Amino acid sequence: MTGQGRRGVTRRDFLKASSGLVAGGAVLSVGAPAVRAAGPVRLGALLPLSGSLASTGDLLKRAMELAVELVNTPTPGVDLKFAKWAGIPSLGGAKVEVIWGDTRAQPAVGADLATRMIADQKVVGLIGAFNSDVTAAASTVAERMKTPMINEASSSPALTKRGLKYFFRVSPHEQTFVNEAFLFLEGLKQGKAQGVGAIPKDKLERVAIATETTEIGRLLAELYQQAAAKYGYRVVATIRFKLGSPDLTSEMKELKASNPDVLLTLAGISDAILLTKTMKREGVAPKVYYMDNYGASDPNYVRTLGRDADHIVLRSVFSDKLLGKPVTQQVNELYKKKASVPLTDLSARAFSAMQAWLEVLNRAGSTEPDVIVKAAEGLTIPKDETIMPWDGINFVTTEFGDTHQNGLGRGLILQYQNGQGEVMWPFELATAKLVYPFGFAG
Amino acid sequence: LLVEAVLSGVLMGLVYALVALGLTIIFGVMDLVNFAHGEFLMLSMYCSFWFYSLLGIDPMLTVPVTTVFGGLLGVATYYLLIKHVLHGPLLAQLFSTFGLLLFLQNLALFLWGPDFRLVNHGWLVDRVWQLAGLRIDAALLGAGVTSLLGFGLTYLLINHTRVGTALLATSIDAEGARYMGIDTDRMNALAWAIGGACVGIAGALLANFFYITPTTGLVFVMLAFTTVALGGFGSVAGALWAGVIIGVIQTLGGLYIGSQFKFPLVYSLYFIIMLVRPRGLFGWR
Numbered sequence: 001m002t003g004q005g006r007r008g009v010t011r012r013d014f015l016k017a018s019s020g021l022v023a024g025g026a027v028l029s030v031g032a033p034a035v036r037a038a039g040p041v042r043l044g045a046l047l048p049l050s051g052s053l054a055s056t057g058d059l060l061k062r063a064m065e066l067a068v069e070l071v072n073t074p075t076p077g078v079d080l081k082f083a084k085w086a087g088i089p090s091l092g093g094a095k096v097e098v099i100w101g102d103t104r105a106q107p108a109v110g111a112d113l114a115t116r117m118i119a120d121q122k123v124v125g126l127i128g129a130f131n132s133d134v135t136a137a138a139s140t141v142a143e144r145m146k147t148p149m150i151n152e153a154s155s156s157p158a159l160t161k162r163g164l165k166y167f168f169r170v171s172p173h174e175q176t177f178v179n180e181a182f183l184f185l186e187g188l189k190q191g192k193a194q195g196v197g198a199i200p201k202d203k204l205e206r207v208a209i210a211t212e213t214t215e216i217g218r219l220l221a222e223l224y225q226q227a228a229a230k231y232g233y234r235v236v237a238t239i240r241f242k243l244g245s246p247d248l249t250s251e252m253k254e255l256k257a258s259n260p261d262v263l264l265t266l267a268g269i270s271d272a273i274l275l276t277k278t279m280k281r282e283g284v285a286p287k288v289y290y291m292d293n294y295g296a297s298d299p300n301y302v303r304t305l306g307r308d309a310d311h312i313v314l315r316s317v318f319s320d321k322l323l324g325k326p327v328t329q330q331v332n333e334l335y336k337k338k339a340s341v342p343l344t345d346l347s348a349r350a351f352s353a354m355q356a357w358l359e360v361l362n363r364a365g366s367t368e369p370d371v372i373v374k375a376a377e378g379l380t381i382p383k384d385e386t387i388m389p390w391d392g393i394n395f396v397t398t399e400f401g402d403t404h405q406n407g408l409g410r411g412l413i414l415q416y417q418n419g420q421g422e423v424m425w426p427f428e429l430a431t432a433k434l435v436y437p438f439g440f441a442g
Numbered sequence: 443l444l445v446e447a448v449l450s451g452v453l454m455g456l457v458y459a460l461v462a463l464g465l466t467i468i469f470g471v472m473d474l475v476n477f478a479h480g481e482f483l484m485l486s487m488y489c490s491f492w493f494y495s496l497l498g499i500d501p502m503l504t505v506p507v508t509t510v511f512g513g514l515l516g517v518a519t520y521y522l523l524i525k526h527v528l529h530g531p532l533l534a535q536l537f538s539t540f541g542l543l544l545f546l547q548n549l550a551l552f553l554w555g556p557d558f559r560l561v562n563h564g565w566l567v568d569r570v571w572q573l574a575g576l577r578i579d580a581a582l583l584g585a586g587v588t589s590l591l592g593f594g595l596t597y598l599l600i601n602h603t604r605v606g607t608a609l610l611a612t613s614i615d616a617e618g619a620r621y622m623g624i625d626t627d628r629m630n631a632l633a634w635a636i637g638g639a640c641v642g643i644a645g646a647l648l649a650n651f652f653y654i655t656p657t658t659g660l661v662f663v664m665l666a667f668t669t670v671a672l673g674g675f676g677s678v679a680g681a682l683w684a685g686v687i688i689g690v691i692q693t694l695g696g697l698y699i700g701s702q703f704k705f706p707l708v709y710s711l712y713f714i715i716m717l718v719r720p721r722g723l724f725g726w727r
Contacts, residue, residue: 052657054556213702240702246458246652246661249450249582250696250704257443270661273558273653280568281579281651304558304653 040097041088041361044117046110046128046138049102052244052270053130056298056346060130060152061100062339063347066331067354068096078334079327080385082358090365096358099123103134110134114141124367125149127353132156133215139167148372150360152353153346155294156216157223160402166369168376168395170353172409174216174292175400177315178223180411181290182231184313184425185262188288188436193424195433204287208237208260210251210275212267217243220266220292236260241271248274252282266292273304280308280440287437288313299341302419309416310441316412318345318388319423321431328387345412348387356381356393376404383408389429446576447693453579453586455689460589460644461662462669462681463596464512464637470676471613471633474524477539479666480659481546482638486512486645487654488550491559494649500564501649502584512642516634524634525627550656559654566650585647592643593682596636600678609633613676668712674725684723687711 045064048057069075070083072095087093099121101113110129117123118141126142126149129135135154142149143164151159151169155177160169191198209224211217221238228235237258239251248271255263263286267275272295279289289312295301296314320332320342328343331351335343343351356379361367364375381393389412396407413425415434422432465479476482489511490504519542527538561567569580600606611619612629620626652658669688673680688708696704715723 050551050657052655054551054657055558055655058556240700242702242705244657244661246665247454247692249454249579250447250693251701253443253447253450254697254701269558270653270655270657273560277560277568277651277653281570281581283570283577300558304560306562308562 040095041091041367042097042099042121042123043357044099044101044114044121044123044126044128046101046103046113046117046126046134047130048105048134049100051104052268053105055300056269056295057102057130059298059339059341059344059347060350063335063343063350064098064127064152064354066335066338067351067358068098070334071096071358075334078330080331080355082355082362085358085362088358088361090362091367096361098127101128103129103131103138105131105134107131107133107137111137111141114138114147115145118142118145118147123147124361124369125357125372127152127357130154131214131216132159132219135159136215139164142166146369148360148369148376150353150357150376153349155292156219157400157402158219160398160405161400163403166373168356168404168406170356170393170406170409171317171349172406172411173402174220174223176409177292177411178220178227180413180425181264181315182227182233184413185233185288186231187425187427188434192427193434193436194427194430196436199436204261205233206236206259206261207233208239208255208258208263208286209235210237210239210241210255210263210265210267212243212271213240214243216294217266224264233262241267241275243268243271245271245274248278249282251275252278252284255279256282256284260286262286262288262290264290267295269295269298269300272296272298272301276305276308276312285437285439289438290314293317293345297344297346297421299344302416306419307441310418311415311435311438313413313415313424313438314421316345316414316421317390317409318343318348319412319414319421319431321421321423322389322412322429325384325387327385331387343387352386352388352393355386443697444694446578447697448690449576449578450582451690451693452686453582453689454693455686456586456589456593456682457644457647457685458662458665458669458688459682459685460592460640460647462666462673462685463593463678464516464640464644465666466670466673466676466678466681467596467640468516468633468637469670471609472524472528472630474528474535475539475667476519476637477536477663478519478542478546479637479641480661480663481543481550482512482515482641482659483645483648483662484550484654484656484659485515485546486642487649487652487658488554488559489642490646490649491561491654494561494564495559501561501567501646502565502588504649505588505643505646508642508646509639510642512638512640512645513635514638515642516636516638517631519638520631520634524630528630547656547659554656556656561649564650579651581650585650588643588647592640593678596640597678599636605632665708668708670722672712672715672722674722677722677724680722680724 074086075083103110129138132154148166155174157173157175211221291314302309360376364372391408395404414421486508490501493499493504527534566581566584608624669684673684692704695707
């Protein structure tokens with residue numbers, strides 16, 4: 001190489017090149033601040049994947065996986081925007097990768113996993129963590145480490161009453177559900193339920209409450225009591241049982257002695273099965289046997305109990321009986337192929353939370369926490385684009401003092417009939433006649 | 443109500459006692475805590491369930507099968523695992539059965555998934571008998587009576603046979619027993635066989651009225667440890683009485699003091715006994 005052919009970089013060249021770079025960078029940064037699209041976008045999912053909630057956690061995981069598969073691989077025949085994206089468009093088509101963490105339903109484990117996922121595995125955000133107490137612990141970590149988190153189905157009202165900046169919830173919470181349970185009972189008295197005449201007030205006034213001794217169990221017992229007082233019901237027994245009980249005989253004997261018209265319960269899948277079996281054995285026969293969905297909506301509940309699950313009333317937020325929307329049918333079919341069971345309210349909400357994350361990421365066009373929070377606050381998923389029987393997803397501040405709570409969600413009340421969850425409330429959406437009073441079919 | 447509650451407490455307590463019996467025998471002979479005991483119970487329940495589900499055999503009829511199954515499981519555990527860590531540090535012994543717990547639980551999860559299984563039809567399933575005005579659950583009565591039978595047989599085996607005497611000798615002084623010509627290695631295996639067989643019986647009995655899933659063992663094992671400690675480590679009679687006491691306390695406590703206090707009551711009693719009599723109610727060392 002000659003000296004003629006090779007010339008040093010002059011100050012002028014350097015200035016030209018660097019000003020070009022700066023200008024180019026400025027243009028890019030206007031379009032998409034802090035884009036990091038080189039690798040996949042990582043989300044950390046916290047779920048109970050072992051222990052007594054393993055079967056429930058597994059169903060939620062499959063629903064989240066399905067949403068991620070849809071965004072990463074374009075899938076024809078699904079009327080969801082993100083199913084056509086092939087990655088997150090505003091992040092340069094970056095694929096979404098999920099790091100799964102098994103919380104074992106323990107708050108300390110959830111918090112530890114959240115810390116490690118954020119610090120070591122560099123996730124841009126968290127999804128989960130199912131159990132309200134685990135979600136509370138993990139979201140506290142996320143808040144401290146300035147990492148957005150979207151919750152799918154934790155139902156403790158307190159979660160969205162802490163004013164956290166980085167925490168969002170797609171599902172309605174227990175305050176709403178408990179109120180809806182009593183609206184259902186009030187409707188029974190007014191003769192609004194299909195196939196049942198108006199029930200006299202004095203035939204439906206003795207309420208018994210049976211919940212597990214967890215944080216959500218304590219909270220629900222309180223909410224049931226408050227609502228009972230508000231609507232003029234008499235609480236005749238309040239029972240608390242250990243999570244993962246070996247025996248519920250004494251509880252059911254106490255319940256039988258109190259002779260309730262309505263039994264309101266909250267139990268995980270294992271206790272829900274044991275509770276129902278022990279009730280049958282001990283001859284406990286309330287007129288309405290109402291279960292919070294936590295254990296009863298797990299397909300294992302019906303599959304394990306068979307006909308003994310029939311006539312139980314449970315709160316839900318989803319029903320495959322209300323597959324009016326094409327998108328719900330399409331996702332339900334894909335989910336059935338993947339999980340061998342139809343979508344339930346828990347898996348449907350897990351899917352919806354992941355959907356919210358994908359839409360938020362695309363809206364943000366960035367992996368910067370504060371940009372993501374801003375995008376989430378402005379998110380609106382319309383009614384037709386959610387698989388839930390909701391009016392959509394939109395994180396707002398509610399009249400009950402919740403922040404970052406989906407203001408467009410609501411609950412349903414179902415009754416198991418021949419192993420199927422038939423919609424009973426809202427009464428106008430009822431898909432079958434109510435079987436009243438409750439009695440074991442098996 | 444009181445009599446019914448006491449009766450169901452006693453019957454449930456007998457099942458707890460049978461689960462604890464296996465644990466206490468293994469400890470008595472080898473000074474070793476089998477953390478995987480609950481998983482032995484879980485696998486026995488699955489064994490009973492599959493006989494019921496695939497061959498239509500009533501869980502009560504599977505008792506001999508699960509007894510043999512549990513016994514073999516115990517012997518296999520001894521020869522394949524315990525024997526190799528027996529002369530190692532104490533920590534290795536502790537962690538070996540803890541590792542076995544994790545292995546068996548995850549093996550069940552791998553083989554059968556996290557699904558719940560339940561025996562929905564059977565001679566005693568969901569049957570209630572009215573006796574002298576009392577409402578008695580047939581499955582619980584069957585479980586209690588069979589547990590008592592299991593206790594009786596174990597007692598006879600240990601106290602009235604030559605092999606039982608050799609087992610007792612090994613449990614009192616293994617080295618002395620060896621000098622007297624007792625094959626202590628075989629005695630250790632026998633302890634594991636009896637321990638596994640006891641929990642095998644309990645598995646078939648519980649399958650009549652309890653759900654089966656890979657974590658079922660954990661529900662009972664905590665109570666089994668409490669029962670063993672309360673009755674005295676290594677004591678057969680102690681396991682029986684402690685099981686019954688725990689069964690009755692949790693039923694009566696749940697009924698008359700408050701359902702949320704039934705287990706705190708059991709553990710409080712355990713705590714008090716440990717303070718006053720650290721060797722347990724019937725322990726001899």
